[in-house]
Amino acid sequence: xxxxxxxxxxxxxxxxxxxxxxxxxxxxxxxxxxxxxxxxxxxxxxxxxxxxxxxxxxxxxxxxxxxxxxxxxxxxxxxxxxxxxxxxxxxxxxxxxxxxxxxxxxxxxxxxxxxxxxxxxxxxxxxxxxxxxxxxxxxxxxxxxxxxxxxxxxxxxxxxxxxxxxxxxxxxxxxxxxxxxxxxxxxxxxxxxxxxxxxxxxxxxxxxxxxxxxxxxxxxxxxxxxx
Numbered sequence: 001x002x003x004x005x006x007x008x009x010x011x012x013x014x015x016x017x018x019x020x021x022x023x024x025x026x027x028x029x030x031x032x033x034x035x036x037x038x039x040x041x042x043x044x045x046x047x048x049x050x051x052x053x054x055x056x057x058x059x060x061x062x063x064x065x066x067x068x069x070x071x072x073x074x075x076x077x078x079x080x081x082x083x084x085x086x087x088x089x090x091x092x093x094x095x096x097x098x099x100x101x102x103x104x105x106x107x108x109x110x111x112x113x114x115x116x117x118x119x120x121x122x123x124x125x126x127x128x129x130x131x132x133x134x135x136x137x138x139x140x141x142x143x144x145x146x147x148x149x150x151x152x153x154x155x156x157x158x159x160x161x162x163x164x165x166x167x168x169x170x171x172x173x174x175x176x177x178x179x180x181x182x183x184x185x186x187x188x189x190x191x192x193x194x195x196x197x198x199x200x201x202x203x204x205x206x207x208x209x210x211x212x213x214x215x216x217x218x219x220x221x222x223x224x225x226x227x
Contacts, residue, residue: 001026001089003036003063005081011066013144015113016079019056020063020087028093030058030124031117033217035091036065040077046221049090050074053217055116057123063089066116066146072221097217099125102187104213106134107180109200111171111192112141117217118191119147122161126154132161137179139171139192171196173203184208189215193222 003020011017028034033053040048056064069079081087099121108118115138125132132154138145145151145165155161164179171192176183188209190197197218205211 001092003087003089005083005085005087006062008081008083012146013142014068014070015066015144015146016069017055018065018067018078018081020065022061022063022089026054026061026063026089026093028054028058029098030120031098031217032093032095033097033117034063034089034093037088037090038074038077038081040073042073044073046072046074048074051220053116053120054093055119057120057127059124059127066113066119068113068222070221095217097189097191097215100187100215105182105186107183107186107188108134108136109139109171109176109188109190109192110136111139111196113146113222114192114197114217114219115146116191118189119150122154123150126157132158134160135162135164135180137164137166137171137176139166139169141168143167171200173200173207176204177207184210184213187213187215189217191217192219194218194220 002023006021007019009017033051035051037049052065054063055066056062069075097117110118155163190201197216201216
């Protein structure tokens with residue numbers, strides 16, 4: 001499936017949003033990811049293919065890539081795309097990092113750009129008129145917060161939706177327990193750079209979070225220095 005660029009805009013910091021129109025209907029569940037290919041000259045060791053969460057909501061019918069523009073040849077080629085240019089979707093949407101109805105409290109934990117699947121999930125629920133009975137904990141290196149205006153608006157409209165920002169300090173089990181003392185009795189989603197998710201996820205499980213109450217989404221090619 002081919003994806004045609006219809007919108008490109010700077011968001012905050014070095015984060016850009018790219019919206020693509022698929023040449024046939026794209027069906028997915030909010031929170032899932034796809035794999036795309038962008039051929040370009042002299043690709044580095046990271047190659048011409050990437051996985052991206054679709055940060056749009058399902059009702060929008062588009063593929064939205066929200067990403068930091070780094071020095072990788074793929075990201076540089078992405079940044080140079082013009083309206084009308086195309087990407088190739090090489091693997092259809094997949095992944096189980098999606099909303100799960102639960103009688104337990106639900107906690108979304110995002111590190112930096114790891115908020116993209118949560119943006120998709122929350123935006124779709126707002127559109128569908130479904131409750132946002134969830135707490136979002138968003139860890140960030142700086143005060144530049146992706147999607148802050150939307151998230152703050154959703155918070156104002158939904159009293160059950162709680163947002164807690166952790167800025168300029170690492171996300172640790174100790175910090176999470178301080179913010180959410182009943183975290184082990186919750187359904188926990190964790191999304192962010194792969195090394196951080198692996199370490200923090202292991203710490204959460206070691207702290208007593210049951211594995212059945214833990215869902216994670218790992219972002220490759222991101223570290224604690226560039227998330």
